[in-house]
Amino acid sequence: MxxxxxxxxxxxxxxxxxxxxxxxxxELTPQQTVAELDKYIVGQHKAKRAVAIALRNxxxxxxxxxxxxxxxxxKNLLLIGPTGVGKTEIARRIAxxxxxxxxxxxxxxxxxxxxxxxxxxSMVRDxxxxxxxxxxxxxxxxxxxxxxxxxxxxxxxxxxxxxxKFHPLSGFENISEKHSNLSIGIEETDSIxxxxxxxxQELKSGKLDEKEVEIDVNEQQTPVVEVFSSQGGFEEMxxxxxxxxxxxxxxxxxxxxxxxxxxxxxRETFFAEEMHQLMEHEDLQKEAxxxxxxxxxxxxxxxxxxxxxxxxxxxxxVSREGxxxxxxxLVEGTSVMTKYGMVKTDHILFFAxxxxxxxxxxxxxxxxxxxxxxxxxxxxxxxxxxKRILTEPKNSLVRQYQAMLAIDNLEVEFSEAAIERxxxxxxxxxxMHENIGARRLHTIMEQLMDEASFSAPQLISGRYxxxxxxxxxxxxxxxxxxxxxxxIL
Numbered sequence: 001m002x003x004x005x006x007x008x009x010x011x012x013x014x015x016x017x018x019x020x021x022x023x024x025x026x027e028l029t030p031q032q033t034v035a036e037l038d039k040y041i042v043g044q045h046k047a048k049r050a051v052a053i054a055l056r057n058x059x060x061x062x063x064x065x066x067x068x069x070x071x072x073x074x075k076n077l078l079l080i081g082p083t084g085v086g087k088t089e090i091a092r093r094i095a096x097x098x099x100x101x102x103x104x105x106x107x108x109x110x111x112x113x114x115x116x117x118x119x120x121x122s123m124v125r126d127x128x129x130x131x132x133x134x135x136x137x138x139x140x141x142x143x144x145x146x147x148x149x150x151x152x153x154x155x156x157x158x159x160x161x162x163x164x165k166f167h168p169l170s171g172f173e174n175i176s177e178k179h180s181n182l183s184i185g186i187e188e189t190d191s192i193x194x195x196x197x198x199x200x201q202e203l204k205s206g207k208l209d210e211k212e213v214e215i216d217v218n219e220q221q222t223p224v225v226e227v228f229s230s231q232g233g234f235e236e237m238x239x240x241x242x243x244x245x246x247x248x249x250x251x252x253x254x255x256x257x258x259x260x261x262x263x264x265x266x267r268e269t270f271f272a273e274e275m276h277q278l279m280e281h282e283d284l285q286k287e288a289x290x291x292x293x294x295x296x297x298x299x300x301x302x303x304x305x306x307x308x309x310x311x312x313x314x315x316x317x318v319s320r321e322g323x324x325x326x327x328x329x330l331v332e333g334t335s336v337m338t339k340y341g342m343v344k345t346d347h348i349l350f351f352a353x354x355x356x357x358x359x360x361x362x363x364x365x366x367x368x369x370x371x372x373x374x375x376x377x378x379x380x381x382x383x384x385x386x387k388r389i390l391t392e393p394k395n396s397l398v399r400q401y402q403a404m405l406a407i408d409n410l411e412v413e414f415s416e417a418a419i420e421r422x423x424x425x426x427x428x429x430x431x432m433h434e435n436i437g438a439r440r441l442h443t444i445m446e447q448l449m450d451e452a453s454f455s456a457p458q459l460i461s462g463r464y465x466x467x468x469x470x471x472x473x474x475x476x477x478x479x480x481x482x483x484x485x486x487x488i489l
Contacts (some may be wrong), residue, residue, distance in 0.1 A: 028097075030056050035095050040395065041086050042388040043379060050077055050376045051094050058349060062294065073346070076371055078303070079353040081378025084437020088351040091299045101131035101292055102273060104299040106304045107352075110323045118324040123298055124336040128343055132290040136282055143278045150278075151270035151281065152203060155263065158213050160192075160199055167355035209264040216256045217269060285340045296348045300327070304354030307363040324365045329373040381430075381437055389438050390414075397445050406450075408456035410464055412449075417468035421447070448474050469489050 028036065033052035034045070041048070054075045061072045079087045088104065095102030104124045158315070202208050261269070306320040333346030352372055361369065381389075390398050398419070402412045426440040448471060452464050 012169060022189050028056075033097065037090060037093055038311070040093050040393050040409060041089055042392060043381070044057070044086050047079065047090055047378055050374050051074045051090055054349060054374065055094060055098060056356060058295070058347075061347075069142070070346075074331075074349045075374050075451060076352070077374045077376060078372040079376050079378065080356050080361065081353075082355045082357065082380070082435050082437055084435075084439040085237075085378040085381055086438070087378060088299065088301060091297065091351045091353075093338075094170060099299060100295040101127055101134055102297045102299070103127045103130055104301060107300050107302045107323060107327075107354075110326065120323070120330060121336045123300075124292075124330065124343055124345060124348070127291045127296045127298060127348070128338045128340055132285065132288040132340060133290050137139045137289060139279060139284060140275060142319040144276060147271055147274040147278055150274040151267055152200065154263055154270045154274075155203060155213070155267060156196055156199055158266075159203075159208070159211075159217065159263075160195055182221045193437055203263070209262060212257055212260055212265045213266055214260050214299075215266050215269065217259050218256055218273070219349050220221050223408065265455060282351050289341050289343055291340075292345055292348070293344050297351065297354065299351045301353050303352040303364070304356045304359050307354075307356075307359040307361075321365065324368050328365070328371070331368065335425070340349065380435075381427075383420075383423045383427050386426050388421055388437065389441060390422060397441055401445065401449055405452060405464070409462055410452065410456040411462055412464045413466065415465070415467045418471050419468045421471040422475075425471070425479055428479060447478065 030049065030052035030440055033055060034048045036050045037052075047477075054077055057075050061069055064072070081087055092102065092104070103123055105126075110120055143149045156472075199208075306323045308320050330345050330348075331350050333344065334344060336343050350372070362373065379385075398414055405412050422441070422444055426444055429440050429444070430436065448466065452476075456464075
């Protein structure tokens with residue numbers, strides 16, 4: 001039985017015990033999910049709806065009985081649209097909202113080396129690694145208070161042994177015989193409990209951080225297997241690297257070395273050791289595998305680059321179709337060996353995205369087309385969209401520049417006319433040259449804010465106003481020179 005930590009909307013957490021994994025976004029209705037995405041992404045309502053429905057369907061499936069649950073496949077999405085319209089951003093944000101493992105890969109990476117390319121199974125192994133890190137971070141947050149308490153107790157035992165016959169701090173050897181006060185303010189006449197309490201308060205306040213103590217540090221030799229574990233070779237042969245490493249690590253003796261360190265360094269060492277002991281690594285690995293299988297999302301970008309509009313028996317098309325056929329088992333459902341164990345891909349949610357300006361979705365092999373039943377075409381971004389992108393999202397470009405330059409005590413203000421002019425220039429640049437969507441705003445804003453970013457520390461007034469005249473003065477000459485605009489904007 002797997003236990004999962006579920007952060008609630010108020011910032012707390014709840015531990016649920018069941019076969020059904022419930023994550024934050026699963027509790028959201030599709031309408032609520034779209035509302036969350038609206039905070040970061042402008043427009044593209046059709047795409048947001050499709051993603052929200054796909055996410056909710058995974059939650060619905062997990063609530064069903066086992067007899068029918070296994071037959072329900074994920075509603076994989078094929079996102080179609082030019083670069084810079086929000087395809088990757090939607091997938092990335094949905095993973096953040098849901099608190100689920102998310103991996104983004106480029107389809108072209110699997111064709112880089114001749115006809116072989118990179119092993120497609122690597123994306124699944126990466127997903128499991130992300131899942132493991134996600135659960136480990138959650139577990140560390142849960143165990144942090146207990147690990148700190150245990151680390152402090154070990155430090156107290158060193159700083160003030162219960163026998164009071166020896167103190168490891170430099171210059172104090174036999175406290176009972178010397179009847180001397182410690183620099184930390186503990187008197188020999190106090191009781192052990194009282195002394196430990198006082199010392200504990202001093203320790204927590206940081207007053208003892210510079211004191212030196214002697215501690216024993218365990219240095220376990222690293223198995224040689226670790227060198228190969230990240231390459232995926234053993235996993236491909238069906239060998240569980242994690243089990244081998246654990247077995248070899250247990251067989252190899254750990255060496256203890258006495259070191260003289262500061263109290264602050266000793267606390268960090270003890271904290272790491274206590275955290276490692278508190279972690280239930282075997283259970284954590286099992287949970288990570290289930291989390292990746294049931295809630296993982298893999299985003300395959302540039303899927304159109306491995307599609308071909310005609311059949312060829314030679315050249316790059318062989319490699320492209322080969323990548324599609326390698327991807328097919330993963331999307332259909334297969335088992336992949338990772339260093340934490342076997343992972344089934346049957347219920348991993350796949351997003352595939354591409355511009356499809358040269359090829360089209362029907363150029364993918366039929367078997368792969370059928371595994372992406374939900375097709376979403378993204379809308380082209382216009383002037384009004386760019387204006388909203390500049391100002392509305394929580395992390396908008398305008399807010400980013402204002403926050404960064406505020407570090408140098410420079411208050412940046414954009415007039416409405418300036419925002420309008422920036423949006424129009426971005427649209428014109430996309431029409432004249434390659435359409436890179438909202439990314440065009442980044443290039444224009446960098447040119448526009450170059451002088452302010454450079455001169456901010458020396459500006460005495462503390463204010464920098466950007467008007468439509470300012471935009472025309474800086475960006476206008478670049479737009480009128482098409483050759484120059486092609487390279488700069």
